[in-house]
Amino acid sequence: xxxxxxxxIAILLALVARPGVAGLLPGEGIVRDPVTGNYTATxxxxxxxxxxxxxxxxxxxxxxxxxxxxSKFRHAEGWNTGYAYTINNGNAAKQAINNFDLDGLPxxxxxxxxxxxxxxxxxxLEEFFDSAMTSPSEKWSGSGARNxxxxxxxxxxxxxxxxxxxxxxxxxxxxxxxxxxFGFTSPDLPGVFVAKLTGNTRYHHFSFSGxxxxxxxxxxxxxxxxxxxxxxxxRDVAAPLIIVPDVFNAAIVLDRIRxxxxxxxxxQLVNPAFAxxxxxxxxxxxxxxxxxxxxxxxxxxETLRRMLAKEHHNxxxxxxxxxxxxERKHATRFSIDRLAARVLDFDLRYMLKRMEHEHKExxxxxxxx
Amino acid sequence: MATRAIKxxxxxxxxxxxxxxxxxxxxxxxxxxxAAVESVAPVKLWCxxxxxxxxxxxxxxxxxxxxxxYNSRYAATNPYHAYLVIxxxxxxxxxxxxxxNDLWTTVDGPLYLRRxxxxxxxxxxxxxxxxxxxxxxxxxxxxxxxxxxxINPATGQCVPPEILTITLEGGTTTEPGTSLPFIxxxxxxxxxxxxxxxxxxxxxxxxxxxxxxxxxxxxxxRGGIANVGTCPSDATCWSEPSPANNGVVVFNxxxxxxxxxxxxxxxxxxxxxAATKAVDVKVNGIEPIPNFPYYALVETxxxxxxxxxxxxxxxxxxxxxxxxxxxxxxxxxxxxxxxxLDWKTNTMVLPPPLHINDxxxxxxxxxDIKGKWTGSHAEHMRGTSVDLRANENVGAIPPxxxxxxxxxxxKIIPGDVTAExxxxxxxxxxxxxxxxxxxxxxxxxxxxxxVSQVDGSFDAxxxxxxxxxxx
Numbered sequence: 106x107x108x109x110x111x112x113x114i115a116i117l118l119a120l121v122a123r124p125g126v127a128g129l130l131p132g133e134g135i136v137r138d139p140v141t142g143n144y145t146a147t148x149x150x151x152x153x154x155x156x157x158x159x160x161x162x163x164x165x166x167x168x169x170x171x172x173x174x175x176s177k178f179r180h181a182e183g184w185n186t187g188y189a190y191t192i193n194n195g196n197a198a199k200q201a202i203n204n205f206d207l208d209g210l211p212x213x214x215x216x217x218x219x220x221x222x223x224x225x226x227x228x229x230l231e232e233f234f235d236s237a238m239t240s241p242s243e244k245w246s247g248s249g250a251r252n253x254x255x256x257x258x259x260x261x262x263x264x265x266x267x268x269x270x271x272x273x274x275x276x277x278x279x280x281x282x283x284x285x286x287f288g289f290t291s292p293d294l295p296g297v298f299v300a301k302l303t304g305n306t307r308y309h310h311f312s313f314s315g316x317x318x319x320x321x322x323x324x325x326x327x328x329x330x331x332x333x334x335x336x337x338x339x340r341d342v343a344a345p346l347i348i349v350p351d352v353f354n355a356a357i358v359l360d361r362i363r364x365x366x367x368x369x370x371x372x373q374l375v376n377p378a379f380a381x382x383x384x385x386x387x388x389x390x391x392x393x394x395x396x397x398x399x400x401x402x403x404x405x406x407e408t409l410r411r412m413l414a415k416e417h418h419n420x421x422x423x424x425x426x427x428x429x430x431x432e433r434k435h436a437t438r439f440s441i442d443r444l445a446a447r448v449l450d451f452d453l454r455y456m457l458k459r460m461e462h463e464h465k466e467x468x469x470x471x472x473x474x
Numbered sequence: 475m476a477t478r479a480i481k482x483x484x485x486x487x488x489x490x491x492x493x494x495x496x497x498x499x500x501x502x503x504x505x506x507x508x509a510a511v512e513s514v515a516p517v518k519l520w521c522x523x524x525x526x527x528x529x530x531x532x533x534x535x536x537x538x539x540x541x542x543x544y545n546s547r548y549a550a551t552n553p554y555h556a557y558l559v560i561x562x563x564x565x566x567x568x569x570x571x572x573x574x575n576d577l578w579t580t581v582d583g584p585l586y587l588r589r590x591x592x593x594x595x596x597x598x599x600x601x602x603x604x605x606x607x608x609x610x611x612x613x614x615x616x617x618x619x620x621x622x623x624x625i626n627p628a629t630g631q632c633v634p635p636e637i638l639t640i641t642l643e644g645g646t647t648t649e650p651g652t653s654l655p656f657i658x659x660x661x662x663x664x665x666x667x668x669x670x671x672x673x674x675x676x677x678x679x680x681x682x683x684x685x686x687x688x689x690x691x692x693x694x695x696r697g698g699i700a701n702v703g704t705c706p707s708d709a710t711c712w713s714e715p716s717p718a719n720n721g722v723v724v725f726n727x728x729x730x731x732x733x734x735x736x737x738x739x740x741x742x743x744x745x746x747x748a749a750t751k752a753v754d755v756k757v758n759g760i761e762p763i764p765n766f767p768y769y770a771l772v773e774t775x776x777x778x779x780x781x782x783x784x785x786x787x788x789x790x791x792x793x794x795x796x797x798x799x800x801x802x803x804x805x806x807x808x809x810x811x812x813x814x815l816d817w818k819t820n821t822m823v824l825p826p827p828l829h830i831n832d833x834x835x836x837x838x839x840x841x842d843i844k845g846k847w848t849g850s851h852a853e854h855m856r857g858t859s860v861d862l863r864a865n866e867n868v869g870a871i872p873p874x875x876x877x878x879x880x881x882x883x884x885k886i887i888p889g890d891v892t893a894e895x896x897x898x899x900x901x902x903x904x905x906x907x908x909x910x911x912x913x914x915x916x917x918x919x920x921x922x923x924x925v926s927q928v929d930g931s932f933d934a935x936x937x938x939x940x941x942x943x944x945x
Contacts, residue, residue, distance in 0.1 A: 150902065151849060158905050165921075209890060222808050231804045235811060246811045246878065250801075250885035257885040265874045271923070272877070308898070308921035309880075315902020316939065319852055320894045330894045 128324030132159045135328055142166050144332055146311055148318045148325045162311040164329070167303035167336050170202050171195025171280070174302070176343035176444060178295045178451055184349070184459065185217060185292050186451075189239075190342060191285035192302070194278045200304025201277030205287060206259030206337075207300050207344050214256050214345045216249070217290045234258055241286035244276060260287055264305055277305045294358070294455055295448045296346030296365045297374060301337040309336065341374075343448050355402065355460055359391035362452050369445055379416075379440040383409065383449070390456075399460055406453045413453075417446045421454065512596075512617040512625075516606060519592040520567065528590045534560070536587050537569040560585070598625070598632055636662040636669060642740045642749035650733050650755050650839035650855060653726040658740040658749065660721040667721030668744070674723040675713040677739045678705040685734030685756065686835035689784040689845035697736055697755070698728035716742075729755040731855070732847060733839025757838030760857035763789045763796050768803035769828040770869055780831035780861070784845035790834045792857040795942035798887060799860055802940070803828045805882045806871070812878055829869035831861035831937055853941065862938040864898065865924075871938065873923055879938075889944025900924035901935040 135146045144164040149157045177189040194202045216237040224230040231250075238247025240260055249258030264276040278284045303309065311317060311329050318326030347361045363384060370380040386409045393402035413420050420443075441449075520536035521528035524543060530536035537560040544558045556575035563569040567587040574580045593604035593613035604613030619625050619632030626633045644656035658674050661667060676699045682690030696705045705711035716723050727738055733756045741748045763771060771789050772778050780788050791799065806812055806828050813822035834857045835841055841854040853859040863870040871879055876898065887895040900918035904910070916926035916933070924933035 151852075156905065158903075160903065206884075208885075222804065231801060231808065233809060235809070246881075248809070248811065248878075248881055248885060250805070250882070252886055252888045254888050255890070259881065259885070261877060261881045263877055265877060267874065270873070272921075306921075310894075310897055310920070312919045312921045313897070313902075314900060314917050314919060316853070316899055317897065322852070334894060 129328075130157070130325070133325045135325070135332070142169065144311075146325065146329050148323070148329070150315060150318070160314060160317075162313045162317060162329070164311045164332060164336075165306045165308070167200065167204075167306045167309060168338050169199035170302060170304040170338055171198040172202055172302045172338055172340055174205075174300060174340045174342050176295075178343050178448070180455065180458075181290050183292075184455075185290050186294060186345065186455075187288065187290045188295070188343065188345065189285070189288035190300075191283055192278055192287065193283040194280050196281045198280035198304070200306070201262075201275055201279050202302055203262040203264060203277030203305040204259065204303040204337075205300060206257070206302075207298060207342070208255070208257040208259065210256040210258065210298070210344060211293075211346060211348060212251050212253075212255050213348055214293050215291055216256075216258070216345075217292070237289050239286055239288040241284040245284075245287075247287070247289075258289070259301075262305070264307075272307045274305045274307060291345040292349055293345035294347035294349060294362070294452045295343040297341050297369065297372075297442070297445050297448055298344035298346055299339045300342045300344070301339060303337045309333065341442070341444055343444065343451075347452060353459060353463065355394040355399075355456060355463075356391045358456065359387060359394065362449070362456075363387040363391065366449060369442075374442040374445040376440050379412075382412065383441075386412075394460070399464060403457060403460065406457055410450055410453050413441070413446045413450045416440050417443050420446045420450045511614050512604075512619065513610065513612045513614045514594060514596075514604060516591045516611070516613050517594045518589050519594075521588050521590060528588075528592050529595065531594075533563040533565060533567045533569060533587050533589075537563050537571075537585060540585065540587075541571075563587075636744070638662055638668055638672060638742060638745045639747050640674070640740050640742050640745045640749045642738065642751045644727070644738075644751055644753075646752065647754045647756060647758065648727070648729050649757055650729055650731050653728050654753060655724065655726050656738065656740075656751065658716075658723045658725070658742075660716060660742050660745065668716070671715045672721065672742045672744055673713055673715045674740060674742045675710040676700075676725060677708060677710050677741075678727070679708045679737045679739070680730075681735040681737075685732060685837045685839055686785055686787045686790075687732060687734065687842075687845070688786050693847065694734075695730040695732060695847055697730040699738075700725040703728065704730070727753060729753070731840035732842065733757065733835060733837035754837070755839065757792075757834070757856050759792050760790045760834055760836070760838045761793055761796070762787075762836075763791050763799065763830065763833060766800050766803060767827070768807040769799065769830050770826075771830050774868070779829055779863070782843075784843075785835060785841065787836045788832045788834075788841075789830060790836050790838070790857060791860065791942070795858045795860070798942040799830070799940075801886050802883065802942075805886060806879065809878075809882060812875055812882070814872055814875065825871070825875070826869045828871070829863035829867075831863055833857070833860040853939070858943045859939060859941050861899075862940060864938050865934050865936040866932065867934070883938075883940060887940070887942065887944050894941065895944055896938055896940045898924075899935075899937055899939045900933045 130149045133148050135144055137144050143166055146162050147159055148162065150160045151157055171194060173193040173195065175191045179187050181187040192202060192205060216234060218237040220233040220236045221229045222231040222233060234249030235247050238249065238258065240247050245260050245262050247258065247260045249256060262277040264273045266273040310333055318329065320326040320330035346365055347358065349358055366383055366387065369375040370377050386405045390402045390405035393405060519528045520530040520533045522530065522536045522539035522543065527539065530539065541558050541560045556573065559572040559574070561570040561572050567589055569585040569587060570582065571585045572580065572582050593606050596602065596604060596615065598618050602615055602618065604615050607614050622635040623632050624635065625631065638660050640658055640660050642656060642658050645654050648654040660672050678696045678699060680694055680696045682692065682694050698704050699712040702712050712725065714723050736753045736755060737750055738753060739748050739750045765771065770779065778786065807824060812825060814825045816823045832841060832854055834854050838855050838857050840847070842849050883896045889895060898920040900920055903915045903917055904913035906913060914928055916928050918924040918926055918933040924936040
C-alpha cells in the first residue's frame with residue numbers, strides 16, 4: 106500500500122514538474138519562488154564542443170514596489186503645457202523605486218529645451234533630452250531618445266556607489282516616501298498614458314553565466330524574455346499624446362483628441378455609454394470648427410466640460426491629485442476615471458482658449474485691414 | 475474444274491488452320507538478346523496456299539494473293555477466260571469469292587484461309603529473314619543492330635544509345651540554416667527525358683575558409699541534401715532514381731548555420747556530364763561597419779579589436795544596425811550624464827570612443843569563436859548584434875556608467891520591449907572536456923560585475939551584448 110502511494114505521489118510530482126511551455130528541452134524550466142517572487146530558470150546551453158549543458162539563471166523581480174503617481178499639467182507660456190509628476194512608494198513596498206519610464210510616446214511629440222548635438226554642416230547628430238527634463242535631485246537623471254518608432258523618456262536614480270564601487274540597491278524612492286520634481290514642458294496636449302515603474306535591483310535581466318538562451322529562437326529564452334519584459338508596475342499618468350500642429354487647426358486637434366478618447370473604453374477609463382456621449386460631442390465640435398462655425402463648436406466643448414464636471418469634483422483644478430474627495434467617491438457612480446476626466450477637461454479648456462485667441466487675432470487682423 | 479480446285483484448296487486451308495491455332499502464341503515486340511542475336515517473337519500469319527506463302531499479316535492480303543496467283547496461273551490458259559475476284563474477308567480467314575467466265579457464268583463461294591505461327595519479315599534488312607528456333611521459341615537472326623545500339627520498338631529502327639546530360643536549376647544564395655530547392659533534369663540527345671529511370675547522385679562540397687572562417691578545415695559542416703541532414707564527405711551524399719521516365723529529381727539543399735560557399739554537384743548513371751551549382755550561404759545585406767570617429771574598430775596599435783587568427787573579419791553589420799550603433803556611440807561619447815573621472819586631473823571628462831568587439835562575420839552565419847563550428851555566440855549570426863568592451867581594458871565602458879548606459883540603450887534601440895535589448899555578459903561556465911573533466915565553475919554573473927564567485931578573480935571577457943535592432 107505504501108509503495109502504491111509513493112508511486113502515485115511520484116507520478117503526480119512528475120506531472121507537476123513538467124514544464125508548462127511547449128517546446129522546452131528536457132531539463133529546462135522556470136520556477137517562481139513564492140516567498141521572494143523571484144525566478145530561477147534552468148536552460149540548455151550549447152558548449153563549444155557542440156554538446157548541450159544545463160545552466161541556471163536567476164531573476165530578481167523589480168516589482169516589489171507600491172507606486173502611486175500623481176500627474177500635474179498646466180498651461181505654460183506660449184501655448185505649451187507643463188507636465189509634472191509626484192511618485193509615492195507605499196509602505197508595503199520592499200524595494201526603492203529607481204526607474205520611471207514613459208516609453209512609447211508618439212515619435213513626433215516635442216519636448217522643449219532639448220539640446221541638439223550638431224555634426225559637420227550643422228546636421229543634428231543627436232537630440233539630448235536631459236536638458237528638457239527636470240528631476241527631484243541630482244541623483245535622478247532624465248534622458249530620452251527617439252528610436253525610429255517612438256519617443257522614449259524616463260528617469261533613473263543612479264545607484265553606483267563610488268566608495269564601494271558597486272551598485273547600491275537602496276537608492277531611489279524608499280518605501281513610505283515620495284519624490285516630486287519629475288517634469289518637462291511640451292507644446293503637445295495631454296492624454297492618459299501608461300508609465301512603467303520599477304524597483305531598484307542590480308540587474309534587470311536573468312543573470313546568465315554566459316550569453317544565455319536566445320530570446321527569439323529558443324522557447325525557454327522566449328519565456329524568460331517575457332518575464333523580464335513584463336517586470337514593471339504600470340500606472341496611468343498624463344503625458345503628451347495629442348500632437349498640436351505647428352499651424353493650429355481646431356478640427357484636426359479635436360479629431361486627435363477624439364481618437365485618443367476612443368481608446369479609453371477599452372482601457373476601462375470610461376464606461377461605454379459615457380464614451381459614446383463624449384464621442385458624439387467631440388465629433389460635433391470638430392465638424393463645427395471644420396465648417397467655420399466656432400460658436401457651435403464652443404457650445405459643444407462647453408457641454409462636454411459640463412458633463413465632466415458632473416462626474417468629478419474640481420475636474421478643472423490642474424494641480425489636483427487624481428483622487429476625488431471621500432464624499433464624492435461614494436456619491437459618484439463610475440462613468441469616467443478622474444485622471445481621464447481631468448486630462449480631457451484640460452484639453453477642452455486649451456481648445457476654448459486657443460480658439461478665443463485665434464478669433465481675437467483674426468478680428469484684430471480684420472480691423473487693421 | 476476450277477471450282478473444284480478452289481474447294482480443295484479451301485478444305486486444305488481449314489484443316490491446316492486447326493494445327494495453326496494449336497501452335498498459336500501471342501506476338502511480342504522485338505528485343506535485343508545477348509551474343510549479337512536479334513530475336514523477335516513469332517507472329518500469326520495468313521497463308522495463300524503456296525509453298526512459303528504463310529507471310530501475310532491479314533487474311534485479305536492472303537486472299538488477294540490467292541486471287542492474283544489463280545488469275546495469273548489459270549485465267550490466261552483456260553478456254554473460258556474465267557477469273558477470280560475476292561470480294562471480302564471477315565478478318566478470321568473466311569473470305570467470299572466471285573468466280574466469273576466469259577460465258578457469263580458466275581459462281582460465288584467461300585474461301586477458307588489458314589493461319590500459322592511464323593516469323594515476321596524483318597523491317598531492317600528484310601532480305602535476311604528470321605528463323606524459328608525451337609529451343610527458344612523465338613524467331614532469330616544475326617543481330618542487325620549491334621550493341622550498344624538498340625532497336626526503337628516504335629519505329630523498328632536501329633538507334634544509337636541515349637546520350638544523357640544533366641542540368642541543375644536552383645538559387646545561388648540562401649540564409650544560414652534554411653533550405654533551398656533544386657531541380658536536376660536529365661535529357662537525351664533528342665532533348666527528351668531518358669527512356670528508362672536513371673539514378674541521380676548529389677554530392678556537396680564547401681569552401682573551407684569561405685564566409686570569414688579563416689580556420690577552415692575538413693570538419694566544416696557541408697550542410698545536407700534532402701533528408702540527409704549533414705553530408706559527411708565530398709562523396710555522393712544522396713541519390714534517387716528519377717521517377718518513371720520524366721528525368722526530373724527535386725531535392726533541397728539544407729544550408730548549415732555557418733555562412734560560406736557551397737558547391738552542389740549532380741551526376742547520373744549514363745550522364746556525359748556533371749552539373750554544378752555554387753550556393754553562397756549568407757545573410758543578405760551585411761556590410762562592413764563604417765568608420766566613425768565615436769567608436770573604435772582597431773586598437774591604437776592597429777590591431778583589429780576582437781579579431782583572431784580564426785576570424786579576422788569580425789566587424790560586419792546590417793546598415794540599419796550600424797546606424798543604431800553610431801547613435802549609441804554618439805550618445806556614449808557626448809551625453810552629459812556619461813562622463814568618466816580622469817584620475818590625473820580629477821575632473822570629469824568625455825569617455826573614450828566605444829570599443830567595438832565582435833559583430834558578425836562577413837556573411838553573417840554562425841560565429842564559432844573557438845573555430846570548432848559549434849558553440850554559442852548565436853546572436854551574432856544576422857548582423858544585428860554587437861559586443862562592446864566593458865572590461866578593464868583601454869576604451870572599456872566603466873562600471874560606474876553601466877546604469878546610465880543601460881538607460882541610453884533602452885531608449886535608443888528600437889522595439890517596444892526593454893529588457894532584452896542588451897545584456898551584460900561574462901564568460902560562460904567552462905564545460906567539462908576530455909582534457910579538463912572537472913573545470914572550476916567560476917559562475918561569473920553580470921550583477922556581480924563578472925567577478926568569480928569562487929576565487930574573486932575578474933573576468934576579462936566582460937562586455938555588453940547589444941541587440942541593435944531590438945532583436
